[in-house]
Amino acid sequence: MEPQLPLFSDPASQHISLKDGELVYCPQFFTLQEADHYMQQLLTTIHWRQEGMKMYGKHVLFPRLMAWYGDAGSSYAFSGKTYTPEAWTPELLEIKDSIIPEAGANFNSVLLNRYRHGKDSMGWHADDEPELGVNPVIASVNLGATRRFMLRHVKEGHRFELELQHGSLLIMKGTLQHYWQHQVPKTTQVSGERINLTFRVIQYTR
Numbered sequence: 654m655e656p657q658l659p660l661f662s663d664p665a666s667q668h669i670s671l672k673d674g675e676l677v678y679c680p681q682f683f684t685l686q687e688a689d690h691y692m693q694q695l696l697t698t699i700h701w702r703q704e705g706m707k708m709y710g711k712h713v714l715f716p717r718l719m720a721w722y723g724d725a726g727s728s729y730a731f732s733g734k735t736y737t738p739e740a741w742t743p744e745l746l747e748i749k750d751s752i753i754p755e756a757g758a759n760f761n762s763v764l765l766n767r768y769r770h771g772k773d774s775m776g777w778h779a780d781d782e783p784e785l786g787v788n789p790v791i792a793s794v795n796l797g798a799t800r801r802f803m804l805r806h807v808k809e810g811h812r813f814e815l816e817l818q819h820g821s822l823l824i825m826k827g828t829l830q831h832y833w834q835h836q837v838p839k840t841t842q843v844s845g846e847r848i849n850l851t852f853r854v855i856q857y858t859r
């Protein structure tokens with residue numbers, strides 16, 4: 654079994670206990686120099702693609718760029734397509750190794766999303782695909798422009814939101830993905846680019 658408890662805790666981390674779910678937010682998990690360095694590296698070394706999906710018989714592009722990296726074999730089905738990961742880059746491995754102690758999960762893949770400007774976004778969803786297991790630990794690293802991350806309780810309508818800043822780490826865990834959805838809405842207040850990395854444990858069952 655992978656460890657389920659953090660091995661150490663960032664003293665500045667905020668434990669946020671929601672109804673039916675848990676968040677840990679570390680606003681300055683990376684130093685400014687580290688965060689600037691990773692932003693620059695990922696903009697140039699990642700193989701960014703514009704993916705899309707079929708909706709009402711039409712091919713619709715997602716309003717952001719995406720990339721998928723990880724251990725060989727950690728394929729992931731998402732919006733009707735199966736994504737096969739590219740091999741870890743040195744920077745992605747470094748970021749993964751630095752967040753594993755805080756998150757307490759042995760991540761084998763990462764989904765990267767690049768929001769080119771305020772009009773790029775991600776709609777309401779939960780990360781509840783069966784490959785992620787029952788109560789997944791998902792660690793989200795934020796680089797570049799600050800964007801608003803919104804959560805809503807699906808049954809009871811509670812809301813929560815955070816401004817995810819450059820160099821921060823947000824961990825989603827517990828039963829959160831069963832009861833809450835999250836989104837990154839479009840905004841006219843932000844023009845800069847943002848990269849988000851969500852580290853995940855993909856379970857191989859097939």
Ligand SMILES: O=C(O)CCC(=O)C(=O)O
Binds near residue numbers: 780817
């Ligand atoms: O960009 C973000 O902060 C959220 C990304 C996300 O929800 C996802 O990749 O599933």
Ligand SMILES: [Fe+2]
Binds near residue numbers: 835
């Ligand atoms: Fe998500």
